[in-house]
Amino acid sequence: MAEFKPRQKNSASKTISPKHFYDEESWKTPTSIQRAWFASGCTTLLISVAKSLIMISSRSTGLRSWIDPVVAAIVGYVLGDLGTGIYHWAIDNYGTARTPVFGSQIEGFLRHHDHPSAITKRHIATNLYVGAAGFTIAVFPMNIFCTNPNLLAFAAAFLGCGMFCQQLHAWSHTTKGKLPRLVVALQDSRVILPRAEHAAHHHPPFDSHYCIVSGVWNRFLDKYKIFWAMEMIFFFIFGVRPRSWSDFNSK
Amino acid sequence: MASISLHMNHTLPSLLHAQTPKATLYQNLSLLSKSSQSQFHGLKLSNVPPCSVPSHSSMKTSVFAKVSEGSLVPPFTLKDQDGKTVSLSKFKGKPVVVYFYPGDETPGCTKQACAFRDSYEKFKKAGAEVIGISGDDAASHKQFASKYKLPFSLLCDEGNKVRKEWGVPSDLFGTLPGRQTYVLDKNGVCRLVYNNQFQPEKHIDETLNFLKSV
Numbered sequence: 001m002a003e004f005k006p007r008q009k010n011s012a013s014k015t016i017s018p019k020h021f022y023d024e025e026s027w028k029t030p031t032s033i034q035r036a037w038f039a040s041g042c043t044t045l046l047i048s049v050a051k052s053l054i055m056i057s058s059r060s061t062g063l064r065s066w067i068d069p070v071v072a073a074i075v076g077y078v079l080g081d082l083g084t085g086i087y088h089w090a091i092d093n094y095g096t097a098r099t100p101v102f103g104s105q106i107e108g109f110l111r112h113h114d115h116p117s118a119i120t121k122r123h124i125a126t127n128l129y130v131g132a133a134g135f136t137i138a139v140f141p142m143n144i145f146c147t148n149p150n151l152l153a154f155a156a157a158f159l160g161c162g163m164f165c166q167q168l169h170a171w172s173h174t175t176k177g178k179l180p181r182l183v184v185a186l187q188d189s190r191v192i193l194p195r196a197e198h199a200a201h202h203h204p205p206f207d208s209h210y211c212i213v214s215g216v217w218n219r220f221l222d223k224y225k226i227f228w229a230m231e232m233i234f235f236f237i238f239g240v241r242p243r244s245w246s247d248f249n250s251k
Numbered sequence: 252m253a254s255i256s257l258h259m260n261h262t263l264p265s266l267l268h269a270q271t272p273k274a275t276l277y278q279n280l281s282l283l284s285k286s287s288q289s290q291f292h293g294l295k296l297s298n299v300p301p302c303s304v305p306s307h308s309s310m311k312t313s314v315f316a317k318v319s320e321g322s323l324v325p326p327f328t329l330k331d332q333d334g335k336t337v338s339l340s341k342f343k344g345k346p347v348v349v350y351f352y353p354g355d356e357t358p359g360c361t362k363q364a365c366a367f368r369d370s371y372e373k374f375k376k377a378g379a380e381v382i383g384i385s386g387d388d389a390a391s392h393k394q395f396a397s398k399y400k401l402p403f404s405l406l407c408d409e410g411n412k413v414r415k416e417w418g419v420p421s422d423l424f425g426t427l428p429g430r431q432t433y434v435l436d437k438n439g440v441c442r443l444v445y446n447n448q449f450q451p452e453k454h455i456d457e458t459l460n461f462l463k464s465v
Binding site for chain 1: 353354356357358359423426427428449
């Protein structure tokens with residue numbers, strides 16, 4: 001089982017407003033809006049898959065017609081992991097609870113560092129409704145207007161990773177015994193985020209292992225210090241320090 | 252470690268004037284190196300014959316190498332973390348390790364400073380002094396040095412004047428001040444130049460190994 005140190009304090013806690021106290025009970029029962037967005041996200045995804053299959057069938061000129069969208073979807077899945085890493089890095093390091101649009105997410109991610117197992121108590125709709133809303137808004141128009149099955153397959157896979165990454169993240173924090181066997185098998189084969197892979201992120205200064213779909217990009221990004229380079233660039237151009245530097249300096 | 256040519260095909264520079272190399276050489280080696288090293292890993296600059304590089308309009312971040320191995324370094328007088336004036340000439344008669352770093356309280360610079368601190372006795376044993384230089388002011392240096400108990404001087408290179416004079420290359424398309432260390436002999440001649448932005452602790456190993464070998 002992946003070991004997480006409980007209640008790891010970091011400088012992010014100082015940015016969270018006491019007014020936004022985290023109500024753990026509310027996570028277990030999603031609101032109607034959360035359920036609606038989650039449902040719409042899943043429906044949009046199913047429509048994308050169905051439409052892709054219909055387009056491929058109607059135009060099929062051989063095996064290639066089927067392989068290309070599958071490859072596009074795989075590329076979307078691989079790049080989705082990278083996308084979650086970049087988003088996770090940005091949310092973990094910049095902005096506060098008061099940042100427009102992203103404030104509540106920033107707060108949620110930062111509290112997660114203090115309470116890493118809390119995410120496992122959230123209902124799937126509570127966990128995913130934000131991503132599902134984004135997915136619906138981005139992909140629904142494509143379901144209507146897109147006539148390229150490869151593009152639709154890529155978008156559905158790439159953005160679908162964004163929608164489901166929080167659940168993959170939650171599973172990575174869940175003890176093995178509480179997970180369905182299929183999930184454990186997918187984690188062990190690194191198709192989805194393994195528990196040990198994500199445990200490496202949960203140590204101050206929380207500056208590595210940001211990707212949370214499969215974690216396949218983590219090794220490259222950390223080995224070549226890509227995020228460190230981006231932080232340095234942001235600092236020297238905009239004068240903004242990432243939170244991970246404060247956590248580094250307070251070690 | 253990869254060796255990149257930066258030999259200047261002209262006379263040694265005077266103490267007062269910057270070098271004007273006859274050949275145009277690109278020192279933003281993190282972009283242009285053909286070494287097998289990652290562009291963020293260490294590049295040792297050594298005295299080998301120059302290579303001619305065609306000019307490209309996109310390569311606008313090149314910096315001429317003004318201090319290289321074998322050259323007499325331009326003197327400087329800067330303020331340290333306590334506001335005291337420090338001249339490079341004060342250290343004549345002993346080897347000096349001058350390390351340029353991007354900024355105080357950044358993770359790489361902190362690792363580097365602490366690594367120099369932890370090996371400071373070894374540098375002293377080798378008879379060398381260590382000086383850190385960045386564009387931060389005295390207050391920032393004071394806080395940085397105090398927080399990490401740094402036993403050596405940190406100098407304030409206001410406007411990065413000395414950095415430019417010495418030709419310390421920038422990284423990542425000029426967005427990052429470079430991290431480059433020079434080892435000067437007791438006559439003020441540069442004997443080693445080491446550049447490595449993202450492996451800061453290696454500066455200590457490289458310079459110590461060099462000092463032990465001479």
